C-alpha cells in the first residue's frame with residue numbers, strides 16, 4: 001500500500017455531532033461526547049472522522065447555517081474542546097475532517113448583516129442580490145431545495161437575495177474575489193489548527209449562471225417528489241466555472257501536508273467525475289452516492305460499478321458511500337439482512353468508503369411523529385424530512401441509550417432491541433461484522449489497494465475480484481433472500497462470511513451462498 005495517501009488507504013466515518021454523545025444532559029451531542037467515544041471508532045477500525053458542522057449557528061438547518069466560520073457553537077463546546085478533540089483523535093491515529101459550508105451562510109452571519117445594510121455596502125456583492133422581475137416578482141424561477149422560491153425580497157433595498165436552501169441560508173457570491181479570499185482564510189484557520197481536511201457542502205452549487213436564466217421544467221417530475229424536482233437545475237448549479245473555484249480551494253489545502261478535500265456532489269456519474277478537475281486539480285474525492293440512488297439488485301449494481309470505474313479519470317481515486325445524514329438509512333432501504341451484505345460491498349469495493357454513524361450497528365430510520373419534527377425540510381414539505389436518519393446513537397439498552405441523561409433532541413430507536421453494548425457482546429452482530437471487515441481490509445492490501453475486476457453476474461449474486469501482487473480475492477454477494485450458487489471453477493478459501501460463522505477451504509466447482517450471504521474468498 002506504499003504510495004497511497006491515508007485518505008486512499010483509509011475508511012472515513014461520519015459523525016453527526018448532535019446525535020453521537022451528550023455529556024451535559026441537554027439532550028444534544030457535543031464535542032466532549034465525540035472525544036469520549038473515540039475508542040469506539042478505534043475498535044471499529046476506521047481511519048478518519050468527518051464531523052458534520054460544529055460552528056456557531058442559529059441551527060435553522062442544524063449547523064448548515066453558519067454564523068461564524070471560525071468558532072464552535074456553545075451547544076457543542078468551545079474551541080478549546082475542539083483542540084482537545086483533535087489532539088485525542090491524532091493521539092489515536094485518527095484523522096479529523098471538518099464539514100465546510102461555503103455555498104451559504106446563516107442570515108445571522110455578520111457578513112450578511114453588512115451586505116443587507118444597503119446597495120452601497122462593500123460586502124453587497126458577497127451575496128447574490130438581484131432586482132425584481134418586471135412584475136415585481138422573483139428575478140427568475142429557481143426553487144429552494146427545501147421548497148418554494150429560491151429568492152426572498154428585502155423591502156429596505158428593493159432587491160431579492162438568492163438562497164438555494166432556507167431563506168435563513170443566503171447564498172454567497174463566489175464570483176467575488178474578496179469573498180473567495182475570505183473563505184481561503186477560513187480554511188487556513190482550521191488547517192493551521194490541525195484538521196486533516198474538509199468535506200465541502202454542496203460544492204457543485206457554488207457558481208450560478210452569470211445571466212440567471214430560468215431553469216427548464218423537469219418532464220419526469222412526479223408529485224411524490226419534492227418541489228425542487230419540478231425544474232432541472234441546469235442554470236442554478238454545476239456550472240463549468242465552479243472548477244476554477246475548487247482549484248483555488250485545493251491549492252489552499254495543498255499548501256499543507258497530507259490533507260484531503262472531499263466534495264458533496266449529487267450528479268450523474270459523467271458529471272460527477274468532472275469534479276476531479278483538469279489534471280486532478282479538483283477535489284480528491286467527489287462523493288459517489290451511486291449506491292444510495294441505485295435499485296438493490298445484482299445486475300444494476302454491477303452495471304453502476306463498471307460505469308463508475310470506467311468514468312474515473314486517470315489517477316482519480318474512487319470512493320463509495322452508503323448513507324449520510326440526508327438519506328434514508330441503508331437498513332431501512334434494503335432491510336437488516338441485506339444491510340450486512342451492503343456493508344461487505346462498501347468495504348470491499350475499490351476506493352475510499354465512508355460509513356455513516358449507526359450503520360455499523362444496523363440502525364434503521366426511527367419514526368419521528370410530525371409534532372416532534374426538527375428538520376426544516378420536514379416542516380416545509382412533510383414526508384421529505386431527514387430526522388429519522390439522524391436519531392441519537394444507542395450505546396446501551398437504557399431508554400435514552402446512554403446517549404444522554406436528559407431528554408434527547410430526537411427520539412431513539414428501541415434501545416433494548418438494538419444498541420452498541422449488546423452488539424459488543426454478540427460475536428455475530430453487525431458491529432462485529434464491521435470490525436471483521438475493517439480488519440480484513442487492513443490485513444489484505446488487495447482490498448484497500450488492489451485492482452478491481454467485475455465477474456459476470458449470475459442471478460442475484462454480485463461478484464468481483466480484487467487483486468494485488470500474488471493475492472487474488474473474490475467477493476461474492478447474494479443480494480437475495482434465497483440461497484444461490486455460482487461457478488467457482490477452482491478451490492478457494494473463505495476468509496469471511498457476512499454470517500460470521502464460516503471460513504476455510506471451499507471445494508472446487510459450485511460455490512453455495514446462503515440467503516443474504518456475502519463471502520470474501522482467497523483464490
Ligand code: GLC
Pocket residue numbers: 061064065101165201202264325326
Ligand atoms: C447539504 C447537507 C444538508 C444541508 C444542505 C444545505 O446537502 O448535507 O444536510 O441541509 O447541504 O447546507
Ligand code: CA
Pocket residue numbers: 022023024025026027028029030075
Ligand atoms: Ca450536550
